[in-house]
Amino acid sequence: xxxxxxxxxxxxxxxxxxxxxxxxxxxxAFQYFMWYRQYSRKGPELLMYTYSSGNKEDGxxxxxxxxxSKYISLFIRDSQPSDSATYLCAMSRSNDYKLSFGAGTTVxxxx
Amino acid sequence: GAVVSQHPSRVIxxxxxxxxxxxxxxxxxxxTMFWYRQFPKKSLMLMATSNEGSKATYEQGVEKxxxxxxxxxxxxxxxTVTSAHPEDSSFYICSAxxxxxxxxxxxxxxxxxxxxVL
Numbered sequence: 254x255x256x257x258x259x260x261x262x263x264x265x266x267x268x269x270x271x272x273x274x275x276x277x278x279x280x281x282a283f284q285y286f287m288w289y290r291q292y293s294r295k296g297p298e299l300l301m302y303t304y305s306s307g308n309k310e311d312g313x314x315x316x317x318x319x320x321x322s323k324y325i326s327l328f329i330r331d332s333q334p335s336d337s338a339t340y341l342c343a344m345s346r347s348n349d350y351k352l353s354f355g356a357g358t359t360v361x362x363x364x
Numbered sequence: 365g366a367v368v369s370q371h372p373s374r375v376i377x378x379x380x381x382x383x384x385x386x387x388x389x390x391x392x393x394x395x396t397m398f399w400y401r402q403f404p405k406k407s408l409m410l411m412a413t414s415n416e417g418s419k420a421t422y423e424q425g426v427e428k429x430x431x432x433x434x435x436x437x438x439x440x441x442x443x444t445v446t447s448a449h450p451e452d453s454s455f456y457i458c459s460a461x462x463x464x465x466x467x468x469x470x471x472x473x474x475x476x477x478x479x480x481v482l
Contacts (some may be wrong), residue, residue, distance in 0.1 A: 296473035
């Protein structure tokens with residue numbers, strides 16, 4: 254079993270729809286949770302960074318962490334074609350700066 | 365803030381030659397930098413962790429004599445692929461940790477370097 258599980262998709266939605274992405278993990282030591290966006294042939298860009306359980310909102314993006322279920326989510330409201338990318342979840346322990354990544358979900362927002 | 369650059373963005377070289385890739389943190393000092401390799405449609409694979417002023421820590425299966433890492437300053441780490449072969453062709457991405465920023469347990473990534481070995 255992988256440490257971090259993420260459905261690779263692909264996921265295709267119409268413009269304006271809500272995009273829902275999620276990851277599950279097995280290691281309860283993870284304390285920091287991140288979502289990155291990666292466009293083709295580019296490096297990942299940090300979208301959201303959260304510590305422990307809870308919700309965090311930034312513009313059209315909302316990240317949720319449920320440590321009791323070992324489940325994290327990212328929601329993109331009012332999706333735009335420019336949101337078409339691969340979204341990677343990542344997480345780390347409090348005493349280790351290495352990141353454990355999900356496989357990445359490829360999202361296409363259709364105009 | 366938290367911008368990381370990489371140079372070159374693309375490189376094509378002949379088999380047997382060595383290639384150096386630079387990773388710079390532009391607006392912060394990075395005590396720790398990381399080097400990843402990414403294959404098409406795959407997630408990132410950590411190759412090594414680079415700490416300023418000390419030897420890099422390589423992940424299992426990564427040849428340290430082939431992938432030389434130097435982190436001589438708080439803003440620069442380099443990856444040298446020695447005696448490159450076609451199987452080393454890949455997308456190499458560096459990242460850096462900002463120890464004084466608001467997200468100290470995350471990493472900021474460079475734009476990546478596409479290496480093609482002929």
